[in-house]
Amino acid sequence: MSSLNTLLRKEWRENIRNFKLYWIPIVFVIFGVLEPITNHFLPEIMKSVGNLPEGADFLWPELRGEDIFVSLMSQYQTIGILVIILAFMGSISGERKSGTATLLYVRPMSFGQYFLSKWISVNAIVLASVWLGFFAAWYYIRILFNSVGAGEVFTFLGTYSLWVVFAVTVVLAFSAWLSTGGAAGLSILVLLVFQIIDGVVGIYWTVTPWKLSTYAASAFGSSADQAAYWMSIGLTAALIILLVLFGMYMAKRNAAKTLV
Amino acid sequence: MSDLANIPWNLILPIIVLQLILMVVALVDVIRHQRTNGPFIMWIFIILLGGIIGSIVYFIFGRRQE
Numbered sequence: 001m002s003s004l005n006t007l008l009r010k011e012w013r014e015n016i017r018n019f020k021l022y023w024i025p026i027v028f029v030i031f032g033v034l035e036p037i038t039n040h041f042l043p044e045i046m047k048s049v050g051n052l053p054e055g056a057d058f059l060w061p062e063l064r065g066e067d068i069f070v071s072l073m074s075q076y077q078t079i080g081i082l083v084i085i086l087a088f089m090g091s092i093s094g095e096r097k098s099g100t101a102t103l104l105y106v107r108p109m110s111f112g113q114y115f116l117s118k119w120i121s122v123n124a125i126v127l128a129s130v131w132l133g134f135f136a137a138w139y140y141i142r143i144l145f146n147s148v149g150a151g152e153v154f155t156f157l158g159t160y161s162l163w164v165v166f167a168v169t170v171v172l173a174f175s176a177w178l179s180t181g182g183a184a185g186l187s188i189l190v191l192l193v194f195q196i197i198d199g200v201v202g203i204y205w206t207v208t209p210w211k212l213s214t215y216a217a218s219a220f221g222s223s224a225d226q227a228a229y230w231m232s233i234g235l236t237a238a239l240i241i242l243l244v245l246f247g248m249y250m251a252k253r254n255a256a257k258t259l260v
Numbered sequence: 261m262s263d264l265a266n267i268p269w270n271l272i273l274p275i276i277v278l279q280l281i282l283m284v285v286a287l288v289d290v291i292r293h294q295r296t297n298g299p300f301i302m303w304i305f306i307i308l309l310g311g312i313i314g315s316i317v318y319f320i321f322g323r324r325q326e
Contacts, residue, residue: 030279
């Protein structure tokens with residue numbers, strides 16, 4: 001365990017030095033604050049800069065605070081996931097390429113602990129950022145819309161967090177397997193393109209990780225199929241474990257590709 | 261001037277502060293490191309003029325991981 005501890009300390013220091021510990025939370029919080037504000041002032045913004053014809057009159061939909069949570073989530077589903085992919089695509093492959101890995105691999109450490117140290121630290125940063133973003137949005141929603149119950153918000157966040165962990169695991173496992181560019185491309189395919197495919201033809205199946213965000217949104221009222229919901233959670237958890245094992249194996253197998 | 265007074269500054273201010281922090285962090289990094297993809301003067305302009313997006317783009321693409 002002590003070598004995992006050392007590896008975690010190394011990750012922590014690295015993430016401070018490359019500023020990821022600062023800029024990723026700030027980016028997510030900015031999106032979280034921006035979403036309620038733009039939605040609240042949209043009618044006025046459109047009136048002043050929207051170039052509407054004289055006398056145009058729109059009926060703006062009456063948004064509830066719950067809707068803002070869901071629309072912020074769909075922002076995170078595209079821009080947020082893209083930021084996660086681009087920020088962490090080189091976590092393992094980059095170390096192989098830069099030669100940091102040679103300094104590590106000559107030491108008696110297990111590749112399981114090596115991958116686990118990455119997995120824990122990246123998940124900690126990303127989950128903290130997502131939660132901070134939603135908490136910031138929650139505060140603004142309370143001021144500008146209506147107050148949303150804590151029970152609903154935490155059910156929503158719990159379900160969505162599992163999807164976020166899945167996304168991080170996919171990026172890290174592919175980073176252990178492929179080069180940085182390949183990891184980015186395949187992660188974008190799995191996390192963003194599959195999401196679109198699931199949205200278009202997804203009515204034919206109910207149990208996938210890509211449905212988790214929809215199930216998370218169902219915490220706010222609209223009831224989802226409970227059996228499909230729990231099976232999706234189980235499937236996602238199983239996939240996360242498999243991907244972690246795959247990542248550990250690939251980190252070990254690709255150790256020989258390290259540039260010296 | 262009445263338009264300026266109508267803006268709810270107490271709501272907007274946190275965003276401006278966060279954006280400034282992000283910009284300052286990016287600028288400190290550029291000036292301290294000076295190892296960027298492409299000329300680092302260009303990145304200073306991107307960060308200063310690009311707003312939130314400029315700083316994010318710098319952290320993702322501009323920083324050279326050594």
